[in-house]
Amino acid sequence: MGRLDGKVAIITGATSGMGRDTAYVFAEEGAKVMIVGRNEERAKEVVAKIKENGGEASYVIADMADRSTLDKIVDETLAKYGTVDILFNNAGLLSLANSLDITLEEWDKIMQVNLTSALILAKKVAPIMKAKGKGSIINTGSIAGTSARWGAVAYCTSKHAMNGLTKALARELGPEIRVNAILPGAIVTAMLDSVGGEAAVEGMKEMSPLKRVGHGREIGTVALFFATDDSSFVTGQLLRVDGGVDC
Numbered sequence: 001m002g003r004l005d006g007k008v009a010i011i012t013g014a015t016s017g018m019g020r021d022t023a024y025v026f027a028e029e030g031a032k033v034m035i036v037g038r039n040e041e042r043a044k045e046v047v048a049k050i051k052e053n054g055g056e057a058s059y060v061i062a063d064m065a066d067r068s069t070l071d072k073i074v075d076e077t078l079a080k081y082g083t084v085d086i087l088f089n090n091a092g093l094l095s096l097a098n099s100l101d102i103t104l105e106e107w108d109k110i111m112q113v114n115l116t117s118a119l120i121l122a123k124k125v126a127p128i129m130k131a132k133g134k135g136s137i138i139n140t141g142s143i144a145g146t147s148a149r150w151g152a153v154a155y156c157t158s159k160h161a162m163n164g165l166t167k168a169l170a171r172e173l174g175p176e177i178r179v180n181a182i183l184p185g186a187i188v189t190a191m192l193d194s195v196g197g198e199a200a201v202e203g204m205k206e207m208s209p210l211k212r213v214g215h216g217r218e219i220g221t222v223a224l225f226f227a228t229d230d231s232s233f234v235t236g237q238l239l240r241v242d243g244g245v246d247c
Helices: 017-028 040-052 071-081 104-132 153-173 190-194 197-207 216-227
Strands: 008-012 032-037 056-061 086-089 135-140 177-184 238-241
Touching: 008 017, 008 071, 008 104, 017 032, 017 040, 017 056, 017 086, 017 216, 032 040, 032 071, 040 056, 056 071, 071 104, 086 104, 086 216, 104 135, 104 153, 104 177, 135 153, 135 216, 153 177, 153 238, 177 216, 216 238
Parallel strands: 008 032, 008 086, 032 056, 086 135, 135 177, 177 238
Antiparallel strands: none
16 A cells, blocks of 8 residues: 555656656655656656556646646646645756846746746645645755855745745645645756766765765655655755755
8 A cells, every 4th residue: 555545746847857756756655646847758758657667647748937837737637636635846947147147037937937836836736735624735945045155046046935935835824734845955867967967066975974966766755755644743844855965
């Protein structure tokens, strides 16, 4: 018997990296998973792998940067599965522009993808979860949301703001809905590859007592904790999953 049997989960940014690996973990534990991403070929591959392993999944193509596509995520989940129990706001976009170089267009896009889309989807699922009397919303933050680093001003700001959004939603959506955030450090993802892969985070690896980067499944198992009753008395929390770089 799986720990998520009978549950329906929406995972954004689920066609690669942490979102994809979390989808695999959730499906292994019995959840019906709605895969959300921009790339239909990759979405089909994730769904196919879940079904090959005996799980249940569907996909919806949506761009977090395009607000007009967000309503269909929940609408199509309801049409397919009838409810929503878990929302994992995982989609994210990286910008390395500093405060003097970033354009307002890039700033707005980062905020929309990393922050505003999470609020929009939370607003959409909250009445469903409230009516059921139970639900879990999980947000992807970042260790970049706990301290400032040179450059990446929009990314850093969006992740600081995600911490505030998580706490505010936890306060406002309880007692039925729990809201928590995972703050990953250096995790093997396409985003890490885009800035040079593991070589770009050698300093973080040296700072970590574990002397390595993390993997997507190590985020998925933490998301599973937040999604299940194992965390039934946990809400409004920001959990660093970073190999202890600042311990």
